[in-house]
Amino acid sequence: MKPAPFDYLAAKSISEAVEALAASGGDGKIIAGGQSLMPMINFRLVKPTILVDINRIGGLDRIEKHDDRLRIGATVRHHMTATDVLVFEHLPILQDAMHHVAHLTVRNRGTFCGSVCHADPAAEMPMMTLLLNGTITAWSVRGERQIAASDFFLGSLVNALEPDEFVTSIEIDTLKPDTGWGFEEFSRRQGDFALACAATTLRIEDGVARSVRFALMGVGETPLRLAAIEEIIDGKTVSESLLDQVSEALNDFLQPNTDLHASADYRRHLAGALARRALRDAWKRADLRKGKTDD
Ligand SMILES: Cc1cc2nc3c(=O)[nH]c(=O)nc-3n(C[C@H](O)[C@H](O)[C@H](O)COP(=O)(O)OP(=O)(O)OC[C@H]3O[C@@H](n4cnc5c(N)ncnc54)[C@H](O)[C@@H]3O)c2cc1C
Numbered sequence: 001m002k003p004a005p006f007d008y009l010a011a012k013s014i015s016e017a018v019e020a021l022a023a024s025g026g027d028g029k030i031i032a033g034g035q036s037l038m039p040m041i042n043f044r045l046v047k048p049t050i051l052v053d054i055n056r057i058g059g060l061d062r063i064e065k066h067d068d069r070l071r072i073g074a075t076v077r078h079h080m081t082a083t084d085v086l087v088f089e090h091l092p093i094l095q096d097a098m099h100h101v102a103h104l105t106v107r108n109r110g111t112f113c114g115s116v117c118h119a120d121p122a123a124e125m126p127m128m129t130l131l132l133n134g135t136i137t138a139w140s141v142r143g144e145r146q147i148a149a150s151d152f153f154l155g156s157l158v159n160a161l162e163p164d165e166f167v168t169s170i171e172i173d174t175l176k177p178d179t180g181w182g183f184e185e186f187s188r189r190q191g192d193f194a195l196a197c198a199a200t201t202l203r204i205e206d207g208v209a210r211s212v213r214f215a216l217m218g219v220g221e222t223p224l225r226l227a228a229i230e231e232i233i234d235g236k237t238v239s240e241s242l243l244d245q246v247s248e249a250l251n252d253f254l255q256p257n258t259d260l261h262a263s264a265d266y267r268r269h270l271a272g273a274l275a276r277r278a279l280r281d282a283w284k285r286a287d288l289r290k291g292k293t294d295d
Helices: 014-023 037-042 078-083 085-090 092-098 104-109 112-118 124-131 227-233 240-253 264-294
Strands: 007-010 028-031 050-053 063-066 069-073 135-140 143-148 153-155 166-173 180-186 196-205 208-217
Touching: 007 014, 014 028, 014 050, 014 135, 014 166, 028 037, 063 085, 069 085, 069 112, 078 085, 078 092, 078 104, 078 112, 085 092, 092 124, 092 180, 092 196, 112 124, 112 166, 124 166, 124 196, 124 208, 180 264, 196 264, 208 227, 208 264, 227 240, 240 264
Parallel strands: 007 050, 028 050
Antiparallel strands: 063 069, 069 166, 135 143, 135 166, 180 196, 196 208
């Protein structure tokens, strides 16, 4: 298939980009890595009247640490996130997650922010943004606004941006030195979108889990941050009986769809199994890291 005709603007500044989006009356699209947008345009699933290319805007290709948060700019590629020294030091769970994103060629072009904006329910970065209390910064001709990740994902491929808004950066929490993490994903082949995935972080205080965060993807229309599961784990030791409790709660709670790739029952089973592994890993790592920070 070939795309419907469209205009193209290589914006040189944020203001040029937002003015072009505003002038398009809602029919313009930002292009970042183009890894998801171009196939959709070629299949005519979307027909933008103008593509606003943000790759030449200066200053958006940086990962910066501000206090205990990392700010990831709109043109930071997956490969840069996967190999960045700040991510290595302060967010090892994000490095783990990145290894599951597509293949090197796609990671060389695809961007962290583009993936979050695309809001695929089986993509890793939307879930990580939710897990790590992300804040999305969006610009339009009306100025800047911040959107909490918990308010951003509205449905499969649907986000909370207005049509004339452009994400310039996303901030996410770093992990404290004594925080353990687990990231477990299942896909048919390396680099495929996940059938299901679980991610969690926790600390150990006085022998019990604290500051628990738990998220899943591939089992709903959006990535899921599950406060009910976090509450079950908070204040407890991660033991096999606690993991049984978590699996049972997930079984009762999750309502995945059956599709070409997997049945609802299989996805529910996967979510329970991956949650158990991720929580075991997080507990072990928290124990190890606590030992090191106590020394
Ligand atoms: C073969 C293949 C396998 C893949 N496998 C995976 C996988 O396993 N896991 C995974 O997570 N992803 C996967 N992807 C998707 C890949 O990660 C994409 O890079 C990502 O989803 C989109 O990033 P992008 O920068 O290419 O965005 P684009 O394709 O440029 O844009 C995607 C959408 O987001 C919008 N957008 C982009 N940036 C902004 C912005 N700054 N502000 C506002 N809107 C914006 C665009 O308008 C468009 O609607 C795969 C892609 C391919 C082609």
